[in-house]
Amino acid sequence: MDWSLLRHPALIRALQGSPLYAALASAMQGLILGGELLPGDRLPPERLMAERLGISRSTVVAAYARLAEAGWVNARQGQGTTVSAGPPGHVAASKRAVRLGNPALRREGSGDPAWVDFALATAVPELAWLQPSAQAASLVLRESAYQPEGMLPLRERIAARYSRQGLPTMPAQVLVCAGAQQAISLLAQHFLQRGDRVLLESPNYFGALDVFRSAGAILDELPVQARAAHAPAFSAALAGGRHKLAYVCPSLHNPCGISWSRSASERLARTAAQGSGLLLVDDSLAELHFAQTPAPLPVPRGAPIVHIGSLSKTLWAGLRIGWLRAPEPLIEALRRAKASADIACSALSSALACDLLDRYDALLAPRREQLQSQAELLLDGLHRLLPQWRVQRPEGGLFLWAELPPRGPDAEAWVEAAAAQRVKLTPGSAMSAHAGFQRHLRLAFTQPAAQALEGLSRLAAIAEEGPTPSSPGMQPDQTGAARGPTSPATRAR
Known part of the structure; x- marks a missing residue:
């Protein structure tokens, strides 16, 4: 088998990192993200990699274990270590939660003006x-x-x-x-x-x-x-x-x-x-x-x-x-x-x-004013169109933190239903280490006014029909931390 991977500059540079096993694992993550290692590709045997790189086998074992624990690779007895078929996620998260998690990894609608993106906050500079x-x-x-x-x-x-x-x-x-x-x-x-x-x-x-x-x-x-x-x-x-x-x-x-x-x-x-x-x-x-x-x-x-x-x-x-x-x-x-x-x-x-x-300072002043205006517009739109959602009024930043009604579809069901209407949402579970906040959404308020209102109109239409949950999301959130912040929130009604 061709193990030319062992001569890759990224792995050679990793030998300068500390701790060495962590640097080696990070370098291999980079090769996976960059497409140089593809799903199903087999990694070099631990002993061979150690010999070619001039490091101890225990360092390679630790690096492979780090990659496996984080979900980047699969290790099976007698079959070696291969690149995972999908993106890594928390071991306790469902495949659905992983797929909907980090919004930066979701490609649907990327660059398509027909989509309304409440998932990622972007700013267009002058x-x-x-x-x-x-x-x-x-x-x-x-x-x-x-x-x-x-x-x-x-x-x-x-x-x-x-x-x-x-x-x-x-x-x-x-x-x-x-x-x-x-x-x-x-x-x-x-x-x-x-x-x-x-x-x-x-x-x-x-x-x-x-x-x-x-x-x-x-x-x-x-x-x-x-x-x-x-x-x-x-x-x-x-x-x-x-x-x-x-x-x-x-x-x-x-x-x-x-x-x-x-x-x-x-x-x-x-x-x-x-x-x-x-x-x-x-x-x-x-x-x-x-x-x-x-x-x-x-x-x-x-x-x-x-x-x-x-x-x-x-x-x-x-x-x-x-x-x-x-x-x-x-x-x-x-x-x-x-x-x-x-x-x-x-x-x-x-x-x-x-x-x-x-x-x-001169650039930030109008930027803050614009963001505050956009936040107020989104808050007002939620108040009118989705009055059952609980939304915090932010002190600043780029996002609203919204809580869904205690009964009805969960956040991931909303993400899927919204995607069908060309609207991107981020489920609260993406913002939790332990799959909490399943009844919360993070909403960016950085869109132009017309686009934000169009997105809210599409969400309101979904609410009238009721998004169909594809996971056990019809029950109230029972995770302890998932009740969210205890600071005052405004109920939109």
């Missing part, structure tokens, strides 16, 4: 944003070295913004990434091993859940609550010392659109400073708060706290620029991990990001 200034052009031309950590002028601007917001930051504490998703993935790859425990809010961002599952982590969820009410439970769990990593969105939560109070955030920071685990703070939506000026979670001296930010969420999804802000020793380790998979950031994207950050 044409003027995409015309780099002379200064940006100069930055591109001067960028001659590979810089896995990101272009220095860009890191300087990110650091300066953190400092102005009350969190003193040096450029050496910033690592530029291909969006917030890569930032989360780098942290998980470097910091987590199979069996480590991760503490997070529930519901939560599906991209983070996917990363932590792929790392083989055990996910412990606490229900989201607004403002100071949430801090004691989360801080107490973090203080218990059982978790290698905690992931939290205190500035503006995805998907609930709520935030913590300043005192609650400070309490969490003090707790993190006293523990041994890493606190990962995702501020990707923080700049889109409708009323508050963002203030990053404080970092007591020496505290193991990492912040994540992104331009992809605030201005333009097509600009894959995100970042990590972390203690310098951790940044250097992450820089090495990033270099094994992404040796340099795009100079053109980085220069454009410098331009945008120089005008950031």
Whole structure:
């Protein structure tokens, strides 16, 4: 059999990663996602791969086990290890839940203007944003070295913004990434091993859940609550010392659109400073708060706290620029991990990001106003057309978190029925580590007004006929966390 795969550059680069088995597993995931390994393809025998790569067989065994546990491959005694026939999912999730889970992996209607997409939040930038200034052009031309950590002028601007917001930051504490998703993935790859425990809010961002599952982590969820009410439970769990990593969105939560109070955030920071685990703070939506000026979670001296930010969420999804802000020793380790998979950031994207950050406040003000108007329009439309749905009024961000009536079809039945009418929805189960929130939907409110109203009209027509559930979705949600946030909600009626 041809084992030319063993000479693939991605596997060779993985030998520089740490821990080695995790880097090797991540490299093979990349080959599967890139189509270089197809469903049914057999992976090289463990002994052969170990010999060709010059590593121990136990490292290969651990990498294959990581891939199998996350669902990327199937291992059968006497038949070897083969690539799975479908995308990986949580071992307890049904095939239907996996298929409907991460909306970024669903291709129906992609690019078709006849579809209304409430599943993914996208923003179309102004044409003027995409015309780099002379200064940006100069930055591109001067960028001659590979810089896995990101272009220095860009890191300087990110650091300066953190400092102005009350969190003193040096450029050496910033690592530029291909969006917030890569930032989360780098942290998980470097910091987590199979069996480590991760503490997070529930519901939560599906991209983070996917990363932590792929790392083989055990996910412990606490229900989201607004403002100071949430801090004691989360801080107490973090203080218990059982978790290698905690992931939290205190500035503006995805998907609930709520935030913590300043005192609650400070309490969490003090707790993190006293523990041994890493606190990962995702501020990707923080700049889109409708009323508050963002203030990053404080970092007591020496505290193991990492912040994540992104331009992809605030201005333009097509600009894959995100970042990590972390203690310098951790940044250097992450820089090495990033270099094994992404040796340099795009100079053109980085220069454009410098331009945008120089005008950031001026660009964000109308962006927030537009999003608030779109949120109000969608809320009003739901009130008129789907009055039995319970919907939270968000403090900002990109999404509404809607709860379906206690009787009737569940969220996944709604997703399927809506797809038949060319409407994309995200079921709440995609935002849960343990298949909760089966009576919730996440609705993006980033569409133009006419398109959003057309989508609601199609959903209202489905409601009149009643979507036909194809799973046991007719009963009220019985999962404990699935009742959702306890902050005030508005019942549309």
